Amino acid sequence: MxxxxxxxxxxxxxxxxxxxxxxxxxxxxxxxxxxxxxxxxxxxxxxxxxxxxxxxxxxxxxxxxxxxxxxxxxxxxxxxxxxxxxxxAVELEENEFFVADLIGIEVISDDGALKGNLKDVIETGANDVYVIALEDGRELLLPAIRECILKVSLEDNRMLIHVLEGLLD
CATH class of the missing domain: 2.40.30.60 (RimM)
Structure with missing residues (x-):
């Protein structure tokens, strides 16, 4: 960290x-x-x-x-x-993280089909978007919303995600 x-x-x-x-x-x-x-x-x-x-x-x-x-x-x-x-640093609310702590974290989908690492965070007006470099060379742009980000463990350096239908087509 x-x-x-x-x-x-x-x-x-x-x-x-x-x-x-x-x-x-x-x-x-x-x-x-x-x-x-x-x-x-x-x-x-x-x-x-x-x-x-x-x-x-x-x-x-x-x-x-x-x-x-x-x-x-x-x-x-x-x-x-x-x-x-x-x-x-500013105090964070529950389920808030510093971008610097998230970069490089291992990312795994809830069905086990996707693995990668968080490469970047894009700040948009509505919500952040996580740029995930997948092991197969593709890049996934995942909205940082509760439906997609299921669990973040900085101690284990791991993020569990759910990929909404249509995001990888």
Whole structure:
């Protein structure tokens, strides 16, 4: 299971006082209001940053980090990811999972006919769609609804599914 989750990507600087525009990769942009610290993934290291101020502009969160008071201090981090630890991740409801924990999980159909691995999750307006790479080389797009997702066990790294009629024709 993953211990770090991406919550945003620094898209650009904002002004000259060290603020950055962050494109949120979390479901709830307002979660930045509650965050005290994030980890900046520079590619070669992870830097712990303390959030000093948060405001919002269009779809972006504007963050100011303590100790970064100049555009020159922060400009080099454009395009870098902001991460949180599992402890600082949002609380999940029952039968909710982090996408990072589901990727790669073994998938088996309730009739035993299909086996594969979860390759990707597509977020749509209504419900997520799981992209499952089947052992025979085909790909199954399965809606993440109760009729299709029967059981998920992260401990066993396994998902039991039911394939609705017509999904594999």
């Amino acid at each position: 993953e211990d770090l989750f991406q919550v945003g990507i620094i898209s650009s600087t904002h002004g000259v006082r060290g603020e950055v525009k962050v494109f949120p990769t979390t479901d709830d942009v307002n979660r930045f209001k509650k965050l005290k610290k994030v980890l900046l993934n520079t590619g070669s290291e992870r830097i712990c940053l303390e959030i000093e101020n948060v405001k919002f502009f269009k779809q972006f969160a504007i963050l100011k980090f303590k100790g970064y008071d100049n555009i020159n201090d922060i400009e080099k981090y454009k395009g870098k990811s902001l991460l949180v630890t599992r402890e600082n």
